Amino acid sequence: MSGNSIAGVGHRVAGHAVSHQQETIVFQRGTVRVRRARLEDAETIARFNRQMAQETEAIELDEQRSVAGARAVVEDPGKGFYLLAEVDGQVVGQLLVTYEWSDWRNAWFWWIQSVYVVPEQRRGGVFRSLLDAVLGLAFRQGSVCGLRLYVEESNIGAQEVYRRCRFTRTSYQIWERPVGHGFDVDLSGAE
Structure with missing residues (x-):
């Protein structure tokens, strides 16, 4: 591959394009190649997720849970x-792409999550290559109306990168409520 190129996509799972060959390079720019993750990448993905959580939020993720979470996505393209x-x-x-259906737009939003670039490769075009790959896949998929992401409020560096990549801050806030299933939850005030 030379220059910038995006590979085609295969069949659809839950309305989303899935490559027939997980090995396929989906984008290349210079020395940066972007490909879909394979099951054997789960440990690396989980390690990157733990490093990102530590760097951006000073949170230590459980190693086994993070590996299981990465494996779950790779094994089930319906998750992302x-x-x-x-x-x-x-x-x-x-980066991880997950899906949100917009009934207002009758189309999908793809959420970009779990973004991580090793420190020695930052500002070297790695994130831009990942983003361009997502944009190309979303365009070819045909029913994606936009990309969304969230960023830690204190992560000013990432916010600047996203602004330069033409993301804009919306009027929405992200709120969260745990529902149990092994997570620490106080339900004493719930009705």
């Missing part, structure tokens, strides 16, 4: 998909 960026055969960055 990871794209990995490689330089010289080494994985140096990642």
Whole structure:
């Protein structure tokens, strides 16, 4: 592959394009190749997720749970998909795409999550290559109306990168409520 190129997509799972070959390079720019994650990448993805959580939120993720979470996505494309960026055969960055149906738009939003680039490759075009791969896949998929992401309020560096990539801050806030299932939840005030 030369220049910038995006590979085609295969069949659809839950309305989303899924590559027939998980090995397929979906985008390449210079020395940065972007491909879909394979099951054997789960440990690397989980390690990157733990490093990202520690760097951005000072949170320590459970190793086993993070590996299981990465495996769950790779094994079930209905949950989403990871794209990995490689330089010289080494994985140096990642992002996760998950799906949200918009009944207002009758189309999908793809959420970009779990973005991580190893420190020595930051500001080297790795994130831009990952984003361009997602944009290309979303365009070819045909029913994606936009990309969304969330960012830690204190992560000013990431916010600047997203602004330069033409993301805009919306009027929405992200709220969360745990529902149990093994997580620490106080339901004493619930009705």
